[in-house]
Amino acid sequence: MPNQSETASYEGQLDKFAETLATARKMQQDWLTYGLDFVHIYVEDVDGDWLETWRHDEILNNSLLDKIKEFLVSNDAVAVQVRQQLNERSLFDFAVNLAESWRIPEDRERLSAVKNLLAGDDADDRKLFDLANNLLEKLR
Numbered sequence: 001m002p003n004q005s006e007t008a009s010y011e012g013q014l015d016k017f018a019e020t021l022a023t024a025r026k027m028q029q030d031w032l033t034y035g036l037d038f039v040h041i042y043v044e045d046v047d048g049d050w051l052e053t054w055r056h057d058e059i060l061n062n063s064l065l066d067k068i069k070e071f072l073v074s075n076d077a078v079a080v081q082v083r084q085q086l087n088e089r090s091l092f093d094f095a096v097n098l099a100e101s102w103r104i105p106e107d108r109e110r111l112s113a114v115k116n117l118l119a120g121d122d123a124d125d126r127k128l129f130d131l132a133n134n135l136l137e138k139l140r
Contacts, residue, residue: 065099071139078134085118085131102139111136 030038072079072091086094097117104110114132115125 064102065095068095068098068139076138078131078138081131082118082135085128098135098139 027038027042030041034041069092072082072095082094083091094117098114101110101113101117104113111129111132114136115128118128118132118135
C-alpha cells in the first residue's frame with residue numbers, strides 16, 4: 001500500500017500529465033482552427049531568417065565549443081585554474097554551458113553566468129569573478 005508521500009508524488013505527476021495533455025489539446029485545436037498559421041501563436045520570430053541562418057549558427061556554435069574544449073585542456077594558467085576550480089565536475093559539461101553562456105549579449109550578464117558556472121562549492125566571489133573574467137578574456 002503506498003504511503004502518503006508516494007500518493008502525493010503520484011498526484012503531482014498526474015496533475016502535470018493532465019496539464020501537459022491540456023496544452024497539447026489546445027495546440028491541436030489551434031492547428032485545426034488556424035491551419036499552418038497556428039505557428040505564429042507558438043513560435044517567436046517565425047518570419048525571421050532563423051531557418052536560413054540555422055546551419056551557419058550551428059557551425060559557429062560547434063566551432064566555439066571546439067575552441068573552448070581545446071583551451072580547457074591546454075596548459076594555459078587560466079585553463080589550469082578552471083580545471084582546479086571545477087575539481088571533479090565534468091569539463092565537457094562546463095564547456096557546453098560556457099558555449100551557451102557565450103550567446104548572452106550583455107557582457108556583465110555573461111560574466112555573471114560564467115562566474116556561476118565556476119562557483120560549485122566555492123564562496124570566494126572575488127576569486128571567481130577574476131577567474132571568470134580571465135577566462136572570457138582568453139576566449140575572446
